[in-house]
Amino acid sequence: MKKLVFVLSFALIALAVFSYDKAKENDKLALALSGQYAKRMADASEKLDELNVAIEKSLLFNQSDGSKKAREDIWRLTSDIRSSIDSLPLDASFSTAWNNYLSRVGSYAKDAERLSKPGEFENVMAKASENLQVMSTDWQVATAGLVDGNYSMNEWVERLDANNKDVEWSQIGNSVKQYTESDFPLTASESDAMKKKDLKNMTDSEVSQDDAVSIFKQIFPHVTNDVIGVEKSQPGAPYPFYHIRFTSNQTVGYIDITEKGGHVLSYLADRPFGEATVSFDDMKQRTEELLKKAGFRDVVFEEARENDNAWHFVYVRVEPLHNAKVFSDVIHLKVAKDTGEIVGLNAAEYIRKEKVEDQPIVKIDWKTFFNKDVKVEKAELAYVENEQLIQRLAYLLTVTKENSSGIGTYHVLVDSETKEVIKTEKLF
Amino acid sequence: MKKSIIKILALFILIMGLYGSAVDSSKAFSARDLGRGATGDDVIELQARLQYISFYKGTIDGKFGYGTYWALRNFQEKYGLPIDGVAGANTKKKLTSVSEYNEKFVMDNLAKGNQFTHYGGTPLSAQVKAGASKPEQAHLPSKYSEQDLKLMANAVYGEARGEPYEGQVAVAAVILNRVEHPDFPNTVGGVIFQPGAFTAVADGQIWLTPNERAKEAVLDALNGWDPSENSIYYFNPVTATSKWIWSRPQVKKIGMHIFCH
Structure with a gap:
């Protein structure tokens, strides 16, 4: 009995010591974390003030080096503040609105020289400066509790709850949204890009639920033994679609088909995979047969990537005018290595077809355009989106440059009219 | 008699030796042609052999990219083979004859x-430096890294391992949609570790070891699939505590998750 009491007492003491140590360790961690958060909040406050000064400085100069330097500071500071905001526990609606506003201030400052009309930069930034001053005060009030050490981490997180009216984060978030709309309204091309993404310009006639199932059965007859269910997209979907779920033997999957026009957005089938038996050429042939069957006749093979169970194929639309690839209109296919079955199709980007325009093609001497050790391996034409979200006809060049670690390969896209380098991408 | 036995034994050993070397050489590479985009052990051998004779200077990772x-x-050009950048039977035969491959190393x-x-x-022993982690044998689109794949697989496994495959791809797609969206951080790591963004980060489940299914789901998302149809949020209506999330326009329900804009 005595032994039992001794063992129990010993266990109890050990447990108490362990719990005490654990609680102390947790306290230390919580303190260290709140210290880090407080530091980042203080940094953000400081940089917010610096940002305001940088904006004011940028308004002093008339397109000169001084202006350029100040605009670079604006871009750098907005990036720094965004990075702080991203790593802080803040109200979700506030941090998303704040991120958006800062990225717009930064991008506008960076591209102002190239994009804005005379006088526009001054007007926009003067308004942004006023709004940032209000924001700066709101931010300091809202974060004072944690920065001054008045709140523990738990208390801070509790205060983020929308029910707690101590700090009206959502109200601050709404103000920032208003600033974004007034200071940086969407440009015509941004608005077009959004409409395209939301398929708002789609004018095709509506298809019924039964029609959608028929389209599915026609393209993928081998997996349509049992349609589990067909649902319409939720009312909040920007483009209505039918969501069809199916099962066939061990395969379970889905296909989304638009209500307007009955276009396949995406299809994916999941099943156990066996040993690879089908050759790459056979798989490629099957993808091309399916694309024809599904009506995607204006696409060409772009690339393929092998993974454990399947190959992922990429096809791009070709614009007949200049026989140019349109990189925004792609189709992805997933092919099982064991049977060669198409287990995935994604045409969401393809059906948002870009409207491209004709554009002059000037000749460019690549020998003088690139450094002498750069070799142009291939030159094609392609339509690609520039920074203003406008589709431009470009030379698509595959170039190589040798260095100590081997041969580096790059895609360089050069505007066919202005010779501007739209994009440079390293290929692996 | 003794001499005859010795002769027979020597002949037997010679035949076995020849048989063994024949097996080894037939083991070199698989039967398939290797071209850009291919992944696997036969690509590892191809890279190692090309490196052995100094044609390949990149990392031996089993991914047939532009470096390979x-x-x-260049190898095909030097040895008078058709220059197509595809390792077919003749190219592999020539490469095997002019190079060595220490598979175990x-x-x-x-x-x-x-x-x-x-x-x-x-000496091979002089060509090794300790590394950090085993590389993934996955071929990703140029703009994504192995680190992205690993982090996303952890996030998908922590957040949605009980969900249907479609739901797991959709969670991965939401992460990528956020990276592209101006309201969120512009890196995969930034999005995943944004405080309060994902429950799996808050409760530590993100550090569980993901299974192959979660990795496959992430691969599909990285390769362009988005069953969430451009959503940037999702939530479980049974466990969600935020009132704000209910105000988001809902797009689709997959398994236990509602996906919204």
Whole structure:
């Protein structure tokens, strides 16, 4: 009995010591974390003030080096503040609105020289400066509790709850949204890009639920033994679609088909995979047969990537005018290595077809355009989106440059009219 | 009699030796042609052999990318083979005859995640540096890294391992949609570790070891699939505590998650 009491007492003491140590360790961690958060909040406050000064400085100069330097500071500071905001526990609606506003201030400052009309930069930034001053005060009030050490981490997180009216984060978030709309309204091309993404310009006639199932059965007859269910997209979907779920033997999957026009957005089938038996050429042939069957006749093979169970194929639309690839209109296919079955199709980007325009093609001497050790391996034409979200006809060049670690390969896209380098991408 | 036995034994050993070497050479590479985009052990051998004779200077990782492609073309040019950047039967035969491949050395170092090379003429032991982690044998689109794949697989497994495959791809797609969206951080790591963004980060489940299914789901998302149809949020209506999330326009329900804009 005595032994039992001794063992129990010993266990109890050990447990108490362990719990005490654990609680102390947790306290230390919580303190260290709140210290880090407080530091980042203080940094953000400081940089917010610096940002305001940088904006004011940028308004002093008339397109000169001084202006350029100040605009670079604006871009750098907005990036720094965004990075702080991203790593802080803040109200979700506030941090998303704040991120958006800062990225717009930064991008506008960076591209102002190239994009804005005379006088526009001054007007926009003067308004942004006023709004940032209000924001700066709101931010300091809202974060004072944690920065001054008045709140523990738990208390801070509790205060983020929308029910707690101590700090009206959502109200601050709404103000920032208003600033974004007034200071940086969407440009015509941004608005077009959004409409395209939301398929708002789609004018095709509506298809019924039964029609959608028929389209599915026609393209993928081998997996349509049992349609589990067909649902319409939720009312909040920007483009209505039918969501069809199916099962066939061990395969379970889905296909989304638009209500307007009955276009396949995406299809994916999941099943156990066996040993690879089908050759790459056979798989490629099957993808091309399916694309024809599904009506995607204006696409060409772009690339393929092998993974454990399947190959992922990429096809791009070709614009007949200049026989140019349109990189925004792609189709992805997933092919099982064991049977060669198409287990995935994604045409969401393809059906948002870009409207491209004709554009002059000037000749460019690549020998003088690139450094002498750069070799142009291939030159094609392609339509690609520039920074203003406008589709431009470009030379698509595959170039190589040798260095100590081997041969580096790059895609360089050069505007066919202005010779501007739209994009440079390293290929692996 | 004794001499005859010795002769028979010697002949037997010779035949077995020849048979053994024949088996080894037929084991070299698989039967398939290797071209850009291919992944696997046969690509590892291709890279190692090309490196042995100094045509390939890149990392031996089993992914047939542009580095391997140009190295192979240069090899084909030097040995008078058709220059197509595809390792077919003739190219592989020639490469096997002019190079060596220490499979054990290469595979052991890959398994350990070491940094190493496989150049001929230098002791292999002098070509190894300790590395951090075993590389993934996955071929990703250029704009994504192995780190993205690993982090996303952890996030998908932590957030949605009980969900249907479609739901797991959709969670991965939401992460990528956020990276592209101006309201969110512009890196995969930034999005995943944004405080309060994902429950799996808050409760530590993100550090569970993801299964192959979660990795496959992430691969599909990285390769363009988005069953969430451009959503940037999702929530479980049974467990969600935020009132704000209910105000988001809902797009689709997959398994237990509602996906919204």
